[in-house]
Amino acid sequence: MTYDFTTLHPRANSGSSKWAAMQAIRPDLPADVIPLSVADMELLNPPEIAEQLGRYAAGTILGYTRPGDSYYEAVESWMARRHGWQIQRDWIVTSPGVVPALFHMVLAFTQPGDQVILFPPVYYPFYNAVRESGREIVECPLLEKDGRYEIDYDRFSQLAETGKLLIFSSPHNPVGRVWSREELEKLSAICLEKEVLVLSDEIHFDLILGERPHTVYATVSKEAAEHCAVCTAPSKTFNLAGLQTSNIIIPNKELREKYQKVQSQLGLHGCNMLGYQACETAYRQCEGWLEELLTVLRENRELVRTFAAAWLPGVKPVELEGTYLQWLDCRDLGMEPKELERFMQQEALWFTDEGYIFGTGGAGYERINLACPTWVLRKALERLRDALQRRG
Numbered sequence: 001m002t003y004d005f006t007t008l009h010p011r012a013n014s015g016s017s018k019w020a021a022m023q024a025i026r027p028d029l030p031a032d033v034i035p036l037s038v039a040d041m042e043l044l045n046p047p048e049i050a051e052q053l054g055r056y057a058a059g060t061i062l063g064y065t066r067p068g069d070s071y072y073e074a075v076e077s078w079m080a081r082r083h084g085w086q087i088q089r090d091w092i093v094t095s096p097g098v099v100p101a102l103f104h105m106v107l108a109f110t111q112p113g114d115q116v117i118l119f120p121p122v123y124y125p126f127y128n129a130v131r132e133s134g135r136e137i138v139e140c141p142l143l144e145k146d147g148r149y150e151i152d153y154d155r156f157s158q159l160a161e162t163g164k165l166l167i168f169s170s171p172h173n174p175v176g177r178v179w180s181r182e183e184l185e186k187l188s189a190i191c192l193e194k195e196v197l198v199l200s201d202e203i204h205f206d207l208i209l210g211e212r213p214h215t216v217y218a219t220v221s222k223e224a225a226e227h228c229a230v231c232t233a234p235s236k237t238f239n240l241a242g243l244q245t246s247n248i249i250i251p252n253k254e255l256r257e258k259y260q261k262v263q264s265q266l267g268l269h270g271c272n273m274l275g276y277q278a279c280e281t282a283y284r285q286c287e288g289w290l291e292e293l294l295t296v297l298r299e300n301r302e303l304v305r306t307f308a309a310a311w312l313p314g315v316k317p318v319e320l321e322g323t324y325l326q327w328l329d330c331r332d333l334g335m336e337p338k339e340l341e342r343f344m345q346q347e348a349l350w351f352t353d354e355g356y357i358f359g360t361g362g363a364g365y366e367r368i369n370l371a372c373p374t375w376v377l378r379k380a381l382e383r384l385r386d387a388l389q390r391r392g
């Protein structure tokens with residue numbers, strides 16, 4: 001490996017949201033307990049980014065700044081190189097995060113009281129984006145068959161009669177599915193027929209661990225592209241969430257303008273100039289780092305799979321095709337969700353995202369973050385093994 005994926009960088013009391021949440025629950029923890037929750041990495045960023053930000057900040061007046069030509073070229077080139085997606089510069093709308101963009105697009109594309117469809121268990125801020133703008137959440141739970149999740153097309157087709165918008169996670173957080181082109185075609189056929197717009201949140205699209213490649217929703221067909229917004233960002237891929245820079249890509253001019261209008265009504269004018277620099281540097285210089293990261297994530301996925309089979313009776317990892325978030329089926333431990341949470345936090349010293357926060361179908365599951373040095377993950381797994389053995 002050229003890059004360092006083994007050093008653990010201290011983050012306790014650093015302001016990290018993930019660490020602060022753990023320390024609030026258990027301020028007295030031993031120093032070697034690392035949280036496995038919130039989706040950022042316990043891994044240093046690509047050094048190219050830190051170097052470029054240092055140089056840039058030292059040699060630049062930090063005034064109001066728009067992304068320049070080279071920023072847009074870097075984003076366009078990334079989409080073409082990594083995703084086979086030819087985009088045009090004016091399709092890109094920058095946003096200080098995908099979650100804010102989802103909130104704003106729900107406001108832009110629907111009216112109060114409109115129905116917005118979700119596929120739970122799903123990333124819980126999707127619920128907030130709908131609820132907090134006075135729209136109605138309609139759930140179309142994923143179907144789980146022998147540990148594999150699928151879209152319930154029949155139910156979706158019924159809900160699409162009255163639903164106006166779908167917020168879709170692709171790859172899917174938390175169940176780790178990478179949707180195939182065929183699945184997306186089936187989905188888009190329903191959406192086009194029943195006039196359901198799609199917000200395709202593809203923030204994890206670079207983190208593909210299995211064989212199946214990621215398909216950008218907008219590449220399914222020209223019609224699908226005209227009826228969607230694709231949410232992208234360098235933040236999951238390169239661990240840049242704190243820089244709050246994302247690219248929302250909307251081929252349809254009318255939709256784009258509606259979204260931009262809401263942005264401006266809310267007083268939002270662009271992102272942080274250091275975020276633009278980091279995104280450009282990542283997309284131009286950090287592909288080598290990403291390839292090595294993917295190797296580490298695959299190793300960590302394999303470690304969880306083999307360790308659970310050998311040592312964690314009642315804990316079944318769901319096959320992780322994409323994202324670095326491993327969905328663990330703990331229902332066979334026979335604990336109620338709150339008891340499971342207590343056991344994980346108090347007995348195993350596991351600070352994870354509890355399955356129940358992801359809505360329908362989440363209870364009895366844990367979501368753990370694999371983006372950490374392999375030795376850190378191993379220690380966590382050993383702590384869970386020991387806690388299960390003590391429980392008998």
Ligand SMILES: Cc1ncc(COP(=O)(O)O)c(C=O)c1O
Pocket residue numbers: 039096097098099100123169173201203233235241246
């Ligand atoms: C599916 C999904 N969307 C959005 C986000 C967060 O996006 P942002 O930090 O750009 O608001 C996450 C973070 O985990 C996520 O998993």
